[in-house]
Amino acid sequence: MTIVKNLVAALMLAAVCCCLEAAPRAEEPAALERQFPEIARLVRHFEARMRSKEPAVRLDVLTELTYFHPRDSRLYPPFLRYLLKDPCPKIRWQAVHRLRQHGIFLKKQELPGSYEVPMVGLCRPNDPDSLARLRKMLSEPDHPRAGWAVTALAAAKDEGLLEPAKRLTDSGNVFVRFSAAAAYLELGRREEALRLLQAIADTDNEPSGCYKLWAAELMVRHGRREYIGTMIDATASRQGQGYADPGISLLEDLTGRYFGTAAEWRAWWKRTHPAKPRKRGQQDPGARPTQGPGIDPRPRRDAGGNP
Numbered sequence: 001m002t003i004v005k006n007l008v009a010a011l012m013l014a015a016v017c018c019c020l021e022a023a024p025r026a027e028e029p030a031a032l033e034r035q036f037p038e039i040a041r042l043v044r045h046f047e048a049r050m051r052s053k054e055p056a057v058r059l060d061v062l063t064e065l066t067y068f069h070p071r072d073s074r075l076y077p078p079f080l081r082y083l084l085k086d087p088c089p090k091i092r093w094q095a096v097h098r099l100r101q102h103g104i105f106l107k108k109q110e111l112p113g114s115y116e117v118p119m120v121g122l123c124r125p126n127d128p129d130s131l132a133r134l135r136k137m138l139s140e141p142d143h144p145r146a147g148w149a150v151t152a153l154a155a156a157k158d159e160g161l162l163e164p165a166k167r168l169t170d171s172g173n174v175f176v177r178f179s180a181a182a183a184y185l186e187l188g189r190r191e192e193a194l195r196l197l198q199a200i201a202d203t204d205n206e207p208s209g210c211y212k213l214w215a216a217e218l219m220v221r222h223g224r225r226e227y228i229g230t231m232i233d234a235t236a237s238r239q240g241q242g243y244a245d246p247g248i249s250l251l252e253d254l255t256g257r258y259f260g261t262a263a264e265w266r267a268w269w270k271r272t273h274p275a276k277p278r279k280r281g282q283q284d285p286g287a288r289p290t291q292g293p294g295i296d297p298r299p300r301r302d303a304g305g306n307p
Contacts, residue, residue: 036079039065050135062094071253073102081268089116096155103221105186108157119145121218125156138164138277141171147179154183162187169196174211182218194219201230207239217250228254229269236262 028045035041040063041047049061062083066076076098083095084106093115099106114124120137124130135158137149150168153161161183168180181196200206200215213234216227228251235247239262251265252258260263 005302035082038075039079055086055091055181058086058088059091060092060173062091062098066098068244068246071102071250073253077104084110084112089114089122093117097151100151100155100182100186103218106155106267111155115152117148121150123152123156131156131158134158135160135164138168141168141176142173142177144173146171147173150176150183151179154186157187162189172296174200174206178211178215181215185218185222194222194224198224201227204237208241208243209234210243213238213245213247213250217254221259222297226273229273232262232265232269234263 005165032046032050036046043049043061048060049057052058065079080099080102082097084092086092086095089112092112096106096111096115108125111125113126114122116122120134122130124135131153134149134153138146140146146168150161150165153297154165165180165183168176171177171180177196178200181193181200183193184190184196185193197215197219200211201219203214206212215232216230216234219227220231230245230253231254235245235251238245238247247262248258248260248265
């Protein structure tokens with residue numbers, strides 16, 4: 001009887017083992033999903049799309065990732081650095097450009113050998129002829145092409161850029177002025193860059209207000225935290241105009257906080273940064289100047305370019 005029981009037990013154990021072996025194993029994450037697991041959770045079919053031979057498919061991953069949430073200083077930079085080696089020059093430029101938007105200026109030795117810039121074409125940062133071709137595009141300071149050219153030259157750390165960039169700081173195109181200011185920042189001229197950015201952030205004569213928002217963001221990323229208040233104002237204005245605005249996402253990335261409306265952001269900012277009482281006759285420190293160095297009261301036409 002004991003022998004029979006042992007035989008039955010052995011047969012049952014063997015059956016269980018067979019079932020376990022037959023059960024399908026959970027598929028291990030593919031290489032990119034293991035490398036960027038949080039991004040893979042945000043983008044459907046991430047691995048398959050990033051392995052596609054079609055550049056447009058891979059580029060759509062970046063577009064989808066950043067459309068509603070353009071900045072994530074923790075999550076995005078490692079992925080963007082990975083894209084610096086993408087076979088497609090357009091994607092390599094997007095990686096360079098979006099790292100700049102996060103306040104990350106690559107060293108020249110970190111740059112790809114080439115990248116394709118909107119309105120400018122292929123740029124080779126180590127090729128003097130390529131850089132000379134881009135410098136010629138700075139001759140039309142009101143054309144958005146000049147904004148893209150100055151951005152590409154700044155990314156390449158072009159030593160001959162500073163002098164021609166001065167002509168762009170008075171451009172009638174706010175995109176070009178913004179790009180020139182960012183170029184000064186990338187080339188180490190911080191004080192001049194912040195003065196130029198402040199001139200954009202402190203004026204309200206740009207219809208959409210997007211460059212006001214981006215200029216204030218760049219100032220915050222480079223030490224001028226008081227411009228969070230300006231970002232909140234710009235976000236409220238753009239929401240009031242019906243824009244699907246990324247301002248709240250930018251504020252979340254910069255502060256580590258989240259509020260769903262501009263009104264809630266304003267309440268938080270007022271609570272955490274109360275206005276200091278003024279002495280009689282003292283000028284309001286929060287008042288925005290209407291004239292003076294860096295303030296141009298002339299109306300400006302819209303950009304025609306999108307940084």
